[in-house]
Amino acid sequence: MRRHLMLALAAALPCLVPALLAAQGTGQVREPFRPPIQFTDEDPAPPIPADVTDDRRVARNYPEQPPVIPHNIRDYQISLNNNQCLTCHSRQFTGATQAPMISITHYVDREGQTLGAVAPRRYFCTQCHVPQTVAQPIVPNTFKDMDSLISRPSDGGDRR
Ligand code: HEC
Ligand code: HEC
Structure with a gap:
């Protein structure tokens, strides 16, 4: 008897699934990344968020992190013939511009040779910066840096 019931259910399943999906389609879509509208409706595009251009250098989350850019970079060209970032950040111009100099790692090529100018693999700045x-992030970020992990006050939890 039980087996028959199971078989009947298994047979009915393919018919049930589209019905379930259709029922879902009539309600509002509850997805974390979607605006709360029907997927067939067209929502006006959200405004483009403003750039942070306060010129305050942002602390790195870990030492190897490429620092984020605290200023506007709109229309700064990086091409074969011109790298506008280097007109401020290369060693010879930092005195006049007061921009932080690109660090020595930017001169080292992939063979570990230190070159006289920016290494090709560090030329396209916005690859990393x-x-x-x-x-605001859609998904909350719970990243903790090393310092806060080490200095975390004892929470009585299980820490091995
Ligand atoms: C007009 C000069 C100028 C140009 C051009 C420029 N920068 Fe800057 N940049 C600065 C100055 C000055 C700072 C220091 C913070 C500030 O005043 O905004 C800075 C800060 C930075 C920092 C933060 C460094 C740190 O240690 O926190 C990064 C990364 C950076 N710039 C990358 C770039 C990139 C990539 C470009 C090209 C797309 C660029 N900059 C073009 C002047 C410039
Ligand atoms: C392949 C990734 C990569 C590229 C491309 C790159 N950077 Fe960086 N940059 C880093 C990393 C990683 C750091 C931090 C560690 C270090 O100094 O190497 C850094 C550090 C910096 C700093 C801070 C230096 C300091 O001593 O505080 C500046 C300024 C900077 N980069 C500017 C630039 C500019 C301008 C370009 C383009 C010419 C560029 N970077 C290209 C990865 C990159």
Whole structure:
């Protein structure tokens, strides 16, 4: 008897699934990343968040992190013939511009040779350095840096 019931359920399942999906389609879509509208409706695009351009250098989360860019980079060209970032950040211009100099790692090529100018693998700055906007992350970030992990006050929890 039980087996028959199971078989009947298994047979009915393919019919039930589309019905369930259809029922879901009539309600509002509850997805964390979607605006709360029907997927067939067109929502007006949200405004583009403003850039953070307060010129305050942001602390790195770990020593190897490429620092984020605290200023506007709109229309700064990086091409074969021109790298506008280097007009401020290369060694010879930092005196006049007061921009932090690119560090020595930017001169080291992939063979470990220190070159006289920026190494090709560090030429396209925005590959690694990015400006920030005021947009809030959709998914909360729980990253903790090493310092706060080491100095975490005893919480009585299980720590081995
Ligand atoms: C007009 C000069 C100028 C240009 C061009 C420029 N910067 Fe800057 N940059 C600065 C100055 C000055 C600072 C120091 C913070 C400030 O005043 O904004 C800085 C800070 C930074 C920092 C933060 C460094 C740190 O240690 O926190 C990064 C990364 C950076 N710039 C990357 C870039 C990149 C990539 C470009 C090209 C897309 C660029 N900059 C173009 C002047 C410039
Ligand atoms: C392959 C990734 C990468 C590229 C490309 C790159 N950087 Fe960096 N940058 C880093 C990392 C990682 C750091 C931090 C550690 C270090 O200094 O190497 C850094 C550090 C910096 C700093 C801070 C230096 C200091 O001593 O505080 C500046 C300024 C900077 N980069 C500017 C630039 C500019 C301008 C360019 C383009 C010419 C560029 N970077 C290209 C990865 C990169």
